[in-house]
Amino acid sequence: xxxxxxxxxxGLTLGSIYGLIAIGYTMVFGIIGMVNFAHGDVFMxxxxxxxxxxxxxxxxxxMTSIPLAFVIVxxxxxxxxxxxxxxxxxxxxxxxxxxxxxAPLISAIGMSIFLSNFVQVVQGPRNKTIPPMFDKVIHLxxxxxxxxxxxxxxxxxxxxxxxxxxxxWYLVQKTSLGRAQRACExxxxxxxxxxxxxxxxISLTFVIGAALAAVAGVLYMSYYGVVNFxxxxxxxxxxxxxxxxxxxxxxxxxxxxxxLIGLIxxxxxAYFSSDYKDVAAFSILALTLIFMPSGxxxxxEIEKV
Amino acid sequence: MTAMTxxxxxxxxxxxxxxxxxxxxxxxxxxxxxxxxxDLDVQEGEIVTLIGANxxxxxxxxxxxxxxxxxxxxxxxxxxxxxxxLPTHEIARLSIAQSPEGRRxxxxxxxxxxxxxxxxxxxxxxxxxxxxxxxxxxPRLKERINxxxxxxxxxxxxxxxxxxxxxSRPRLLLLDEPSLGLAPLIVKQIFDAVKLLNKSEGLTxxxxxxxxxxxxxxxxxxxxxxxxxxxxxxTGRELLAKPEVRAAYLEGGHH
Ligand SMILES: Nc1ncnc2c1ncn2[C@@H]1O[C@H](COP(=O)(O)OP(=O)(O)O)[C@@H](O)[C@H]1O
Ligand SMILES: [Mg+2]
Numbered sequence: 001x002x003x004x005x006x007x008x009x010x011g012l013t014l015g016s017i018y019g020l021i022a023i024g025y026t027m028v029f030g031i032i033g034m035v036n037f038a039h040g041d042v043f044m045x046x047x048x049x050x051x052x053x054x055x056x057x058x059x060x061x062x063m064t065s066i067p068l069a070f071v072i073v074x075x076x077x078x079x080x081x082x083x084x085x086x087x088x089x090x091x092x093x094x095x096x097x098x099x100x101x102x103a104p105l106i107s108a109i110g111m112s113i114f115l116s117n118f119v120q121v122v123q124g125p126r127n128k129t130i131p132p133m134f135d136k137v138i139h140l141x142x143x144x145x146x147x148x149x150x151x152x153x154x155x156x157x158x159x160x161x162x163x164x165x166x167x168x169w170y171l172v173q174k175t176s177l178g179r180a181q182r183a184c185e186x187x188x189x190x191x192x193x194x195x196x197x198x199x200x201x202i203s204l205t206f207v208i209g210a211a212l213a214a215v216a217g218v219l220y221m222s223y224y225g226v227v228n229f230x231x232x233x234x235x236x237x238x239x240x241x242x243x244x245x246x247x248x249x250x251x252x253x254x255x256x257x258x259x260l261i262g263l264i265x266x267x268x269x270a271y272f273s274s275d276y277k278d279v280a281a282f283s284i285l286a287l288t289l290i291f292m293p294s295g296x297x298x299x300x301e302i303e304k305v
Numbered sequence: 306m307t308a309m310t311x312x313x314x315x316x317x318x319x320x321x322x323x324x325x326x327x328x329x330x331x332x333x334x335x336x337x338x339x340x341x342x343x344d345l346d347v348q349e350g351e352i353v354t355l356i357g358a359n360x361x362x363x364x365x366x367x368x369x370x371x372x373x374x375x376x377x378x379x380x381x382x383x384x385x386x387x388x389x390x391l392p393t394h395e396i397a398r399l400s401i402a403q404s405p406e407g408r409r410x411x412x413x414x415x416x417x418x419x420x421x422x423x424x425x426x427x428x429x430x431x432x433x434x435x436x437x438x439x440x441x442x443x444p445r446l447k448e449r450i451n452x453x454x455x456x457x458x459x460x461x462x463x464x465x466x467x468x469x470x471x472x473s474r475p476r477l478l479l480l481d482e483p484s485l486g487l488a489p490l491i492v493k494q495i496f497d498a499v500k501l502l503n504k505s506e507g508l509t510x511x512x513x514x515x516x517x518x519x520x521x522x523x524x525x526x527x528x529x530x531x532x533x534x535x536x537x538x539x540t541g542r543e544l545l546a547k548p549e550v551r552a553a554y555l556e557g558g559h560h
Binding site: 180182183186189190191192193194196198 | 371373392393394397398402403405409411412413414418421422423425426429469473
């Protein structure tokens, strides 16, 4: 029972991070039908941006309030990562629009390799660490065989994720930008006939996806306290799996898929073997694609009028 | 209503310059030519109809006006301005609206959201007012306001497509086969609405139809397109009287 509760907490924490990344995959796929292979590396990049901002704030500028530094880092990383992704879309994907279908996909793989190599060159191949923060731990149960704990970090991760997802949901459902975004997803040509600047809307989709990935990056970095140039790949694939499991193109699906992948991963590690936790995620990807290609909340293709 | 008197005054001054002028337009799909040099005018305040058999190139012309696909040769001008090379969304922002072939309703959006999409270009400045206006025209839409576009009947979708186009307060409304697949009663309702918009608001309409009889009766002037070229033009009455038109587009159950 204790193990179960503990893994539930750990799984939801991890799942929040996957969910935030998964939204970027699902939105880009929804609007231009492309699997953005570089998205995991954008996430990794954001963790490095967060790391640098954190070091600058606490060490160079001598800021002592960790919560304040965290908020600034979060906002700064969102903005800077969004700018990066905006530029990536302009340089690597937009010129290929209207080209053959695989072209942007190949370009995205190239961009993924470029980003991880770029970070390796400028930051070095070794792990970068930050001092631990928000380390306070709450003991939920005591005296049993095993104390179930909830760390401040975990509360923070779930809370930040929930707040940002709520804001994001409002943006997509209630604002004209979100409406334009959904319109482009359904019928780009019709959206243009109504005066929607489709290229701009696609740009903004990349910007929003990157901002959410940056939130995940900041949370990831503060959770593990360490980041490496190769950290884009595995979380990227898991978040992609989350998007596929939830139903690619579906925003609630991405969040649900993220939480499920997080839970499956920690329960797999706890009850079977942590050696195979990545294999579990990859197997789910394969199984979903074979048996349930439209995912849990995805819509079957027939609705494409 | 002041807006309307202005337009009438303007019209008197610029009587000869058409609102929409199409000159020598050629459009291709890859290597295949779909429009082989089309000339066509729409004057402000007119209802102009384009009739022609399936595959003649009517929808291609409607979309070429919006630059999607783009004309490879020729010039399209709107209100005296060359729009041939403008991006599609900028053409829309000049107050040209289209209810396209197949209606293209956003299926997963509600009726209300579809109408909001129509009002995007003028930043919702007249949204509530215009909403009442299109609901007066098509009361059915008001009942369906929270329904998803994709779940509505063909006639309701057509009304929504026209209403969505009207939400942008267009100076020129393009309608591509609004009667296709609809019951006669609904067709009448839609044609009556178009007539009313033209008479009471002075809205300029360019209408593509296979339902030639109704379209020519409604229109001030008409054009006939065959295989990507205009073969005849004249007032609606003139075209209706022509034996070639009668033989090709009116006899055999088209009306
Ligand atoms: N997207 C397209 N790609 C290739 N050919 C097309 C496309 N759309 C239309 N055509 C061709 O262009 C010609 C004109 O079609 P269209 O403009 O739809 O005619 P209409 O609206 O008069 O029925 C037809 O021969 C049609 O097959
Ligand atoms: Mg057509």
